[in-house]
Amino acid sequence: MITKELLTKLRNQVLEIVNNRVKSQSLQESLGVSKKSDFSIVTLVDQEISDLVHMSLKHMVKDGYHFFSEEEQVSFGFPSIILDPIDGTRELAQGLGECVVSLALMTTPSSGFAWLFNPFTGFEISSHSKWVEPVIFNTDKxxxxxxxxxxxxxxxxxxxxxxxxxxxxxxxxxxxxxxxxxxxxxxxxxxxxxxxxxxxxxxxxxxxxxxxxxxxxxxxxxxxxxxxxxxxxxxxxxxxxxxxxxxxx
The missing domain is CATH 3.40.190.80 (D-Maltodextrin-Binding Protein; domain 2)
Structure with missing residues (x-):
């Protein structure tokens, strides 16, 4: 559905977008923060990542996938590309690292490929990732x-x-x-x-x-x-x- 090579390319391009926009001297200005009609905020990072993913996966759209992004709600159905270019935009605008790119390529309403990537901390997990059973330190809570x-x-x-x-x-x-x-x-x-x-x-x-x-x-x-x-x-x-x-x- 999506190769590791394409995922690596997307990761690097997301990092480039974020690094170009997140400038400490004037974060709000460099991000281009604005408000949408529902009063939630959006940044140039959201818009640029949405455009990037749409362009990178245009071959899937041609093959019949719907494209449904928070910033570009083209159509919703299955199979579907479902994207939040930055989930946690408010945290991004505040200079916090609690945000991720959230991408789901859903073949059906219950299955598909998923990718989450935090461009600030490097945290990344996808359907390609191996599951490692965590160590449980406290079983009381x-x-x-x-x-x-x-x-x-x-x-x-x-x-x-x-x-x-x-x-x-x-x-x-x-x-x-x-x-x-x-x-x-x-x-x-x-x-x-x-x-x-x-x-x-x-x-x-x-x-x-x-x-x-x-x-x-x-x-x-x-x-x-x-x-x-x-x-x-x-x-x-x-x-x-x-x-x-x-x-x-």
Missing amino acids: LFGYVSKGDLKKGLLNHIDEIDHLEIVAKGSIAFKLGLLASGACDFVYSKTPKNIWDIAAGTLLCWERGFKLYQMGKEVKQLDDIRIDGELIWCRKENFKTLSSSLVK
Whole structure:
């Protein structure tokens, strides 16, 4: 579907775009930060990476793939190229490294190839990556990543009182899902709706490694909607009952 050589080329080109735009003397100006009609922000990095991926994968579009990027919503269907050029744009604009390029090449709503790449830290995981069973240091608590926004709004205050859970807030849902798929935590939890480009690649990677997605207590087995609402938990099946009873309020 996508060769390692093409992935290497994309990685290098993404790094070139980011390095050209991220200039410490005037980050906001060099990124070209602006607001979209829904008041979310967008940068020149988002637009340039979206154009890059569209051009690099134009052969797949000619073969019948839909192209659906946050910045270029051409069409949605399957097979599909689903892209968030930078998930975590707000963190990017603040000079934080909690963001990733999120690319999913979905042949069906439940299968395909996924790639996540953080151009600041070098963190990268894809369907080509080998799974290495993580070392478990603490079996008394389940450790998970949650949304900074959810935490700031006070939506997660009740978790502080739960002894068997530990949470850390990070930006970018795609980045958090990449960390989960790499074995860096036990779960990811979100109380706010997500768009398909936010979660497609990360969810595919989690599915490949035995993590499941639950929406309002029910397992989600395919991503065939542009937007997914409700409280979302990504975790292993054996941890879902404990997490659901503790997190969902």
